[in-house]
Amino acid sequence: MAAATIVVRGTLGGKRVNWGVERARREGLKGTFWIKWKNGTSQKWDGPHKDEWAAKAAKARRERELKQIALGLPVADSGKRITLSEAIARFLEVKRTESQDGRSADRWKWELELFQQVSGKTYVDEILKEDSYKYWRHFQDRKREPRTIYNRLCSINRFLSDSICNVAADRRLSVKEMPSYDESAVDYYSQEDLKRLFAACTAEERLAYQFFLYSGCREREVMFATWRDVDFDGCTFTIQAKQIGHHKFSTKNNKPRIVPIPSVLVEALRTYKLINSDRQLIFVNRENGPEGHFLYKLKQIASRAQLNCGHCVTGSYDEWGNLTPGTEKYCKNGPYCSQWTLHRFRRTWATWHLQNGVPITDVQEWIGHSDQTTLRRYLGLINVKSDRAKAHANNLAALVEV
Ligand SMILES: [Zn+2]
CATH class of the missing domain: 1.10.150 (DNA polymerase; domain 1)
Structure with a gap:
């Protein structure tokens, strides 16, 4: 029988000893983990391994290999381990x-x-x-x-x-x-909050966040939106790969997609283009490069409009994901509310479309999802808030009056 054994190699009273794992554990021998096996009559060793687990893995691998050799099978990647x-x-x-x-x-x-x-x-x-x-x-x-x-x-x-x-x-x-989590029930902006947000915007800010809300685009897709991507007659916006200066933009799944945009946005863009037609990008920063501060600016506006939730804490995280003490930012004190995100515009946009009866397959194409998992979840939330669901709840109460 092709077998390998795990051995703990240590020193005891100045002498080198090779003990089995059990004995080493029983007698508290500290040492390195090796495996040994026989190749014909000669004793082979492999090690040291990092710990007992590593030695167990090596043992299993070696035994598989020995079995293959015994059966005359070719040994794939013999001894080659990937770190x-x-x-x-x-x-x-x-x-x-x-x-x-x-x-x-x-x-x-x-x-x-x-x-x-x-x-x-x-x-x-x-x-x-x-x-x-x-x-x-x-x-x-x-x-x-x-x-x-x-x-x-x-x-x-x-x-x-x-x-x-x-x-x-x-x-x-x-x-x-896998860990379980409670999916947040309300993940989109309320109409009332949006009204207050847009009321606190400058004309340029208004256009930018309208673009997020009415196109359902991701941050980078808006950052790299160009005039060429807008079809002013067809009322669409195309998300496609492009080169902007030294920036290369590619779509998330390397496929272009087209979204319908409302005429109110098209007209606002048309007006904005009149004064900014000389540049490629629709939205720019001060250096005429892609705007990288949409999120920061959104939080500023929300704070100005007194739309912060007043309860959340954010801050800077170190590379291991710990909130660094002393960097905590409380949204009750400033523009740091975690409720205000760019992605939430996208979810709001998708929810509204579904709510208005747009077939899920259409919304799926517009949003650029490979499956319907997320959209089905949105749809579930919409359905439960529908008039039909309310009628069912009332029917139940009428039926079982207490
Ligand atoms: Zn907050």
């Missing part, structure tokens, strides 16, 4: 190729390096389910939102299940094991 660092580098390379937007790759880099640090593992084959739980606990200890933790673990699962890592399913979290 977590290698896997991360390869994964990031793919991510960078997939999208020219460096920010997404930077985010992945931050995330995967954090996972590597938290897990403390060197090789991909050492990764166990426990590492995902450790990563989960890391965020839990830092009091992160359940939704954030869920997102973090989704990313790690994507990385581990990718063909680069190919970590077996029983060494990752299953769908059932």
Whole structure:
């Protein structure tokens, strides 16, 4: 029988000893983990391994290999182990190729390096389910939102299940094991809040946030919106790849898409173009480059309009995601309210379209989603607030009067 054994190698009274794991544990021997096996008559050693887990993984791998040799099968990638660092580098390379937007790759880099640090593992084959739980606990200890933790673990699962890592399913979290979170019920702006927000805007700010609200576009899509993307007669806006100076813009899934825009926005853009037709971009910063402060400015306006929720705390986070003490910003004191985000315009826009009876397949194309999961959730929220749902609730009360 092809077998490998884990051995703890340490020194005892100045003498080197090789003990089995059980004995080493029983007698408190501190040492390094090795595996040994027989190749014919000669004794082979492999190590040292980082810890018992690493040694167990190496043992399993070696035994598989010995079995293959015994069966006369070719041994694939014999002895070749992929380190977590290698896997991360390869994964990031793919991510960078997939999208020219460096920010997404930077985010992945931050995330995967954090996972590597938290897990403390060197090789991909050492990764166990426990590492995902450790990563989960890391965020839990830092009091992160359940939704954030869920997102973090989704990313790690994507990385581990990718063909680069190919970590077996029983060494990752299953769908059932993923953290749960309460989906926020109201995720879109109320008409009243928007009225107050727009009333506090300057003419230029008004146009910018109207653009967000009426096109449902993402931040970068608005940043790189050009006059050429607007069809003034057809009342549409096209999101497509382009080169703006030294900035390269590519769409999220490398596919262009077209959204309908209301004539009120088209007319506002037409007027704005009269004085700004000499430039490519619709919205610019002071240096005539892409406007990078839409979010910052939105929070300023919301604060001015006294639309802050008055309860949230934000601040700067270090690279491990901890709120740095002394950097806390309270929205009751200034333009820091987390309720005001650019993405929320997009959700409001999608919700309104669904509410107005636009078929979900159309909204899906306009929003640029590959599936309907998110939109179905919006639809569920709309349906439960519908007149029909209210009638059902009243029918029930009429039927079961108490
Ligand atoms: Zn707030």
